[in-house]
Amino acid sequence: xxxxxxxxxxxxxxxxLSPLAWSILAVLQGILGYLFLNQVETFTLIQAKLVGMxxxxxxxxxxxxxxxxxxxxxxxxxxPLLTMRLICEERRNKTLxxxxxxxxxxxxxxxxxxxxxxxxxxxIVALITLMPLFLLMGxxxxxxxxxxxxxALNLLVAGFSAVGLFMSTVAGHPTVAAIGSIGxxxxxWILDWTNSIKDQRSELxxxxxxxxxxxxxxxxxxxxxxxxxxxxFIATFLLLSIRxxxxxxxQK
Amino acid sequence: MANLIEVENLSRYxxxxxxxxxxxFTLAKGAVVGFLGPNGAGKTTTMQMLSGNLAPSSGxxxxxxxxxxxxxxxxxRSLGYLPDIPSLYKDLTVQEFLHYCAQLQGITKQAIYxxxxxxxxxxxxQTVSKRLIANLSKGFQQRVGIAQAILHNPEVIxxxxxxxxxxxxxxxxxxxxxxxxxxxxxxxxSTHILPEVQExxxxxxxxxxxxxxxxxxxxxxxxxxxxxCLQVITRSPVDNTILLSIPYVTRxxxxxxxxxxxxxxxxxxxxxxxAETIIAKGWGxxxxxxxxxxxxxxxxxxxxxxx
Numbered sequence: 001x002x003x004x005x006x007x008x009x010x011x012x013x014x015x016x017l018s019p020l021a022w023s024i025l026a027v028l029q030g031i032l033g034y035l036f037l038n039q040v041e042t043f044t045l046i047q048a049k050l051v052g053m054x055x056x057x058x059x060x061x062x063x064x065x066x067x068x069x070x071x072x073x074x075x076x077x078x079x080p081l082l083t084m085r086l087i088c089e090e091r092r093n094k095t096l097x098x099x100x101x102x103x104x105x106x107x108x109x110x111x112x113x114x115x116x117x118x119x120x121x122x123x124i125v126a127l128i129t130l131m132p133l134f135l136l137m138g139x140x141x142x143x144x145x146x147x148x149x150x151x152a153l154n155l156l157v158a159g160f161s162a163v164g165l166f167m168s169t170v171a172g173h174p175t176v177a178a179i180g181s182i183g184x185x186x187x188x189w190i191l192d193w194t195n196s197i198k199d200q201r202s203e204l205x206x207x208x209x210x211x212x213x214x215x216x217x218x219x220x221x222x223x224x225x226x227x228x229x230x231x232x233f234i235a236t237f238l239l240l241s242i243r244x245x246x247x248x249x250x251q252k
Numbered sequence: 253m254a255n256l257i258e259v260e261n262l263s264r265y266x267x268x269x270x271x272x273x274x275x276x277f278t279l280a281k282g283a284v285v286g287f288l289g290p291n292g293a294g295k296t297t298t299m300q301m302l303s304g305n306l307a308p309s310s311g312x313x314x315x316x317x318x319x320x321x322x323x324x325x326x327x328x329r330s331l332g333y334l335p336d337i338p339s340l341y342k343d344l345t346v347q348e349f350l351h352y353c354a355q356l357q358g359i360t361k362q363a364i365y366x367x368x369x370x371x372x373x374x375x376x377x378q379t380v381s382k383r384l385i386a387n388l389s390k391g392f393q394q395r396v397g398i399a400q401a402i403l404h405n406p407e408v409i410x411x412x413x414x415x416x417x418x419x420x421x422x423x424x425x426x427x428x429x430x431x432x433x434x435x436x437x438x439x440x441x442s443t444h445i446l447p448e449v450q451e452x453x454x455x456x457x458x459x460x461x462x463x464x465x466x467x468x469x470x471x472x473x474x475x476x477x478x479x480x481c482l483q484v485i486t487r488s489p490v491d492n493t494i495l496l497s498i499p500y501v502t503r504x505x506x507x508x509x510x511x512x513x514x515x516x517x518x519x520x521x522x523x524x525x526x527a528e529t530i531i532a533k534g535w536g537x538x539x540x541x542x543x544x545x546x547x548x549x550x551x552x553x554x555x556x557x558x559x
Binding site: 002003006007010014017018093094095096097098099100101102103104105249250 | 300303304305306307324325326328329331333335337338339340341342343344352353355356357358400
């Protein structure tokens with residue numbers, strides 16, 4: 001277990017040695033800050049109308065939920081960029097043999113790498129979460145819903161990075177890994193869209209869609225089924241990565 | 253004494269191409285085995301299999317008594333490996349890199365810094381220990397790779413072409429280091445530099461087309477080289493029958509006009525008598541050069557017979 005943490009720490013620190021992590025943090029924060037201010041602006045404009053309405057959406061619904069939804073979509077595009085180098089670049093730089101000849105198991109390598117990247121993604125989520133927290137200075141948030149949004153986004157990035165890690169294990173080139181994982185994630189994201197056509201509902205597609213489970217948790221209903229979906233999702237891709245890395249020795 | 257490495261009937265195929273064909277050998281403590289072979293002979297493939305980077309198609313590898321396939325973690329604990337391209341994280345400093353390697357090897361926190369200091373000193377990396385690996389010269393990078401392989405004091409050290417890219421002084425230092433390490437470790441090193449094997453190794457294994465064609469100790473090898481040779485240049489033609497009658501001379505071959513190679517058995521040394529005879533007969537001795545039979549000759553003879 002300790003070796004897993006060693007690899008995770010190394011991975012986390014390495015991300016900050018390249019400009020990649022810094023630029024992603026900066027760009028994300030800039031874009032999401034703009035979106036956040038936009039939502040706050042919208043709220044102040046329609047605030048007067050909302051006062052008279054029965055069961056009107058509150059500050060959390062108008063600011064927090066859209067912010068986290070947008071963050072989800074942007075992270076769908078960004079996570080593959082962070083994960084693409086994980087195994088792929090080690091293989092290309094021939095540094096993988098350092099890990100393969102050390103007394104550590106394949107699951108140590110994969111889980112360590114996973115936790116390292118997840119660390120950075122959690123930092124990103126934390127920074128996004130800070131923005132609505134500032135609203136507490138002048139208003140009130142629905143704590144339950146706010147937490148649900150926070151949880152949903154964390155689970156989402158955990159799922160994204162599992163897919164990204166798997167693609168990085170499979171692909172021979174980092175860009176291929178990035179394109180592959182964006183492809184898989186986007187497909188899982190839009191899988192649900194066929195359901196908008198009536199009479200063509202597919203329960204399987206509905207269950208597989210990430211978006212559906214993400215939105216379900218976001219709405220404040222933390223369902224064990226949605227939680228299980230994410231746990232299974234992450235476990236599946238991590239196991240596939242471990243299996244694939246074990247196969248590495250048999251191929252070529 | 254138990255062998256540090258036991259390899260039995262090891263084979264590796266890439267598709268239909270057979271890179272390593274049914275080889276078996278052992279490595280004892282205190283032995284330095286030189287793995288010799290032309291390009292594409294299967295040296296690196298064998299080393300990758302020994303280090304657990306490549307799974308064999310068939311066969312058994314035991315390191316320090318542990319099966320590499322069934323108990324990989326225990327086996328790898330006693331293994332230090334320098335790949336043909338050193339595995340270095342170029343964006344770390346030497347110190348950081350070695351620290352990471354030590355952690356991967358499971359060295360305890362208290363022990364890490366003394367071990368790193370000792371290794372840095374052994375590989376003479378003191379001057380560069382705080383610099384980024386990416387900015388180091390090829391020779392220094394190679395030495396960082398070697399440092400990584402010997403860091404955790406493993407019983408078995410596998411070095412794939414350890415002296416590539418080093419300058420002559422560094423080569424000398426590394427060879428001395430290998431010799432010193434060889435005293436209480438088992439070392440396998442691959443190379444195609446033949447004098448290196450003669451200088452540093454206690455055993456030699458020549459591999460060609462995936463098969464081991466020679467496996468002997470350097471001492472045995474030198475003993476089997478019973479023939480020695482003198483090149484003689486004279487002014488006028490020599491009479492072969494007279495020279496052949498000198499004791500120990502076995503064969504004379506003419507390689508050019510008035511230039512002969514005189515082969516003799518190493519049981520005795522007829523050089524003095526040959527010189528006296530030539531002078532006495534008035535053939536006009538101009539030059540006499542001993543020709544050392546080197547590893548090159550054996551290597552070429554063996555590999556050419558095979559192919």
